[in-house]
Amino acid sequence: MKxxxxxxxxxKCNGCGLCVNACHEGALQLVDGKAKLxxxxxxxxxxxxxxxxxxxxxxxxxxxxxxFDEAAVKKRMAETEEKESPAASPLPCGCPGSQARSLAxxxxxxxxxxxxxxxxESELRQWPCQLxxxxxxxxxxxxxxxxxxxxxxxxxxxxxxxxxxxxxxTLIGCPKLDMVDYTEKLTAILENHEIKSITVLRMExxxxxxxxxxxxxxxxxxxxxxxxxxxxxxxxxNIVEE
Numbered sequence: 001m002k003x004x005x006x007x008x009x010x011x012k013c014n015g016c017g018l019c020v021n022a023c024h025e026g027a028l029q030l031v032d033g034k035a036k037l038x039x040x041x042x043x044x045x046x047x048x049x050x051x052x053x054x055x056x057x058x059x060x061x062x063x064x065x066x067x068f069d070e071a072a073v074k075k076r077m078a079e080t081e082e083k084e085s086p087a088a089s090p091l092p093c094g095c096p097g098s099q100a101r102s103l104a105x106x107x108x109x110x111x112x113x114x115x116x117x118x119x120x121e122s123e124l125r126q127w128p129c130q131l132x133x134x135x136x137x138x139x140x141x142x143x144x145x146x147x148x149x150x151x152x153x154x155x156x157x158x159x160x161x162x163x164x165x166x167x168x169x170t171l172i173g174c175p176k177l178d179m180v181d182y183t184e185k186l187t188a189i190l191e192n193h194e195i196k197s198i199t200v201l202r203m204e205x206x207x208x209x210x211x212x213x214x215x216x217x218x219x220x221x222x223x224x225x226x227x228x229x230x231x232x233x234x235x236x237x238n239i240v241e242e
Contacts, residue, residue, distance in 0.1 A: 004045035005065045010034050012057035014136045015185055022052035025073045030132065033180050041069040042076065054135040123165035131173035131182055141193040144169040148186070148215055149201035150208050156237045157201075164201055164231075175210030182211065186218035190226070198228035204240055 006027070015033040027042035028035050028049060035057070037043060045068065047060050126140045131148070147168040154160050154172070173182060189195070200215050202208040212230050219226060234240045 019049040136188040182214035190222035
């Protein structure tokens with residue numbers, strides 16, 4: 001039967017994921033960095049996701065589609081909640097960077113000039129900061145210095161706010177767990193804004209190289225010449241490469 005249902009223009013979609021969070025029926029998900037309609041039966045056609053889209057990629061169209069199935073939605077949401085519960089078993093991982101190790105802290109040498117503050121202040125300058133969620137047309141990118149950081153660096157390097165995030169727009173992600181190539185999103189940011197510099201902060205594990213590769217590929221695709229550097233952090237919290 002013909003009914004109203006959402007339509008997503010992939011050319012306009014920036015992969016921010018805001019529509020996924022806005023859909024109460026769980027009808028949308030990110031696939032290869034783009035929002036997708038999981039199934040017609042999960043979409044009620046009311047369009048709660050439309051206001052959340054920053055690029056206008058989502059519209060309501062009338063076409064042949066299966067009827068909205070509320071029972072199927074409730075079942076799927078229950079299954080999703082069960083999978084995401086803390087009791088769910090973790091996925092096996094053979095990545096060398098996941099190897100368990102103890103980290104010695106006694107007499108660990110300082111690896112980077114630090115400010116001594118009586119009270120630490122957050123240097124995060126924008127929200128969201130997750131690379132998959134940030135909209136490429138956000139005004140805070142204009143004339144910005146970017147910090148593209150692997151999310152583990154914030155836990156390994158204690159002074160990340162003062163030494164790296166200060167006066168920069170911070171984007172975080174994990175190339176292994178996010179299961180997405182950031183190149184397209186970063187390329188769009190570089191093409192739509194004048195970026196002054198890029199600092200890549202990665203961990204000293206093989207899978208973390210993906211975040212630096214994405215920045216390099218984005219620079220090549222955008223055709224822009226922008227100063228950039230890669231800083232590598234060891235699991236023990238030391239800077240091992242600049």
